[in-house]
Amino acid sequence: MVLPVLFGANVDPIWADPQSPLRLTRQVELAGLDLVTIQDHPYEPAFYDAWTLISHLASATQRVTFVPTVANLPLRPPAMLAKSAATLDVLTGGRVQLGLGAGALWDAIAAMGGPRRSAKEAVTALEEAIEVIRLMWSGERAVRFEGTHYHISGADPGPSPSPGLGIWLGAYGPRMLALAAAKTDGWLPSYNFLGLDRLGDAVARFDDAAREAGRDPAGLRKVYNLNGLIGPESTDPFRGSVSQWVEQIVSVVRDYGMNGFVYWPDADHARQIARFAAEVVPAVRAELGPVG
Template sequence: METPERARLPILFGANVDPTADDPRWPLELTRAVEEAGLDLIGIQDHPYNAGFLETWTLIAALAQATQRVRFFPNVANLPLRPPLMLAKAAATLDLLSGGRIELGLGTGAFAEGIVAMGGPRRNAGEAVAALEEAVQLIRRFWSGESSLRFEGRYYSARGTRPGPRPAHAIGIWLGAYRPRMLRLTGRLADGWIPSSTYAPPEQLPAMQRQIDAAAQQAGRSPQAIRRIYNVMGLITAGGSGWERGVFRGGVRDWIAELTRLVREVGLDTFIYWPAEDRLRQIQRFAAEVVPGVRAALGAP
């Protein structure tokens, strides 16, 4: 059964590019391959406390200047280590420099010990969600063109700061969310939702979607305006190997059937591929075989 209330956003496809520091040329090589393959998006995870990772925003800046078309987003930005007004300015700056190719994935921060080790705050679950809600409000106001921004929250404040520059396009704020309070926040305030298949397998998505939709409707928003981005971890195998839905492992036809089902029956509209191995060739195969097959099955351009 299709979900027409969430079927109007364009279907997008992208890939993960890890910010690996052991060979700094590799993220650039993979990014160029993603652009050449015609995918829409590149997501880059943000874990600043990982000594083996490059800094995500600096990497996005470099990769954006080396490409012409593909769009970028942090998947997702670690809010406790990134003050929201500086995050808003960084995103707007990169959006201008890239010609409108930046979106903002945002989260509460996954690894408390790493955050605290880098001087960030230790927050419990309720505090983390409340801080994220304040941050979303501040970031939107910074991009709005207000001449002077004043805000007094429990976690963040602005005392007459002068926002600017404005981004080149309306940057989407996409939240990484799993628990009910975060899902409701997504429905009330966000432009997109980013779950990952390893934390939210397909069978859990419908119930989570309903929570987002209900919160959006209660806030007077249209659920169809919220993009649904799914980080899909798995592997495209040789044909006839069988489909393992829980780990997204199977042949091209299996991938086409499952992603098509997730659009029609679950209401997803964006897929970010995270290959389990052989990343360059897997992403090329995803773009060349899976993506056209899904678009054809959906009748999408």
């Protein structure tokens, strides 16, 4: 199974202009893009709470899908995170995916009362959390899990989400890539942290791990977050002209099998998103044909 290529834009959860996230989200939807991503950094004073904001934005839209990038697991217990995502899935008719991460910025997390974890502990906790979330979505009665970091003892799940609600993992290291490929529904790397020079190796690790787990890599969502600007010709990836953007995205689809792209403009967000939606995305879809 080959998944269609999705396109979206990031909307910063900044509250200085209270209605800015809603304006941008409506722009994304009206432009025909598929996804809106929202950063989840609860310790950032300039940011709204991501889940509250997503709920507000979802109620004001009809078609676009929302993805936290990525839900801050150390500050959001997985059983409650599972319930939050399932609730939004039901209320929005399936317009949410659970972007999930192991955590970072541990000083800030600890300042809000969260745990401080080593890299190894963070991955172990994430693996346990995925198990907890799956159990909470299972529809079974009195689910139980006993792990090092997380425990549930006879919890009754509900509501039951749609089959389309998935977990998309922000992952870079070998252990995280293997976990994403074997246990989740998608992968959310970012160009800023995984450039084109390293993307091929990471995709190969991901695909190999998926096959080892008995899964078809082509059936998993692979969304590349693209920080950049659309403008004059440039030698830097994702900082050039429309034609350069089109060529680079088409190449990433064909060469590496990525099947989703979310634009994170470095500046001038409304105009940049408009150009991405009106000029880049249609040209990419035309070039890719049925896959796009």
